[in-house]
Amino acid sequence: MDDFSIPGLKIPDYSSLNLPIIPITSSTDRIREQLKEMAHERSAERICDIIVEKIKYVQSSLKADQEVALLLASFGQSVLLSIESIEPVEPSCLVFTGYVGDQKTTLIQHVSQLSILINIAKIESDRPAHRYGF
Numbered sequence: 001m002d003d004f005s006i007p008g009l010k011i012p013d014y015s016s017l018n019l020p021i022i023p024i025t026s027s028t029d030r031i032r033e034q035l036k037e038m039a040h041e042r043s044a045e046r047i048c049d050i051i052v053e054k055i056k057y058v059q060s061s062l063k064a065d066q067e068v069a070l071l072l073a074s075f076g077q078s079v080l081l082s083i084e085s086i087e088p089v090e091p092s093c094l095v096f097t098g099y100v101g102d103q104k105t106t107l108i109q110h111v112s113q114l115s116i117l118i119n120i121a122k123i124e125s126d127r128p129a130h131r132y133g134f
Helices: 024-041 044-059
Strands: 066-076 077-091 093-100 102-110 114-122
Touching: 024 077, 044 066, 044 077, 044 093, 044 114, 077 102, 077 114
Parallel strands: none
Antiparallel strands: 066 077, 066 114, 077 093, 093 102
């Protein structure tokens, strides 16, 4: 049974071409790495990095009586959260900490539910502005 043939079908002889043999494990490792990269791009940590980068950019141009606030469209209403920190919780949640008015607030949200508007809020009281990271 070493010789398999189908009448009328000619199979070319490729043995003279000296083609390299690529081990399956090499292809599998490459695919595994590509999948890891794709997963990282959608991870809570990566999404957090993108949001923090945008917040820091906006925050860099604020006046003393302004602060970064996130307008979160949730709970059937809009909530303005003066942001202090964002923390990724893998694989797919973000924890936002800050203030809604004068009330210290923490929001835990799945990354698929994120809809954020980065806003600049004017401070109405004598308190210092909240800054991200402090």
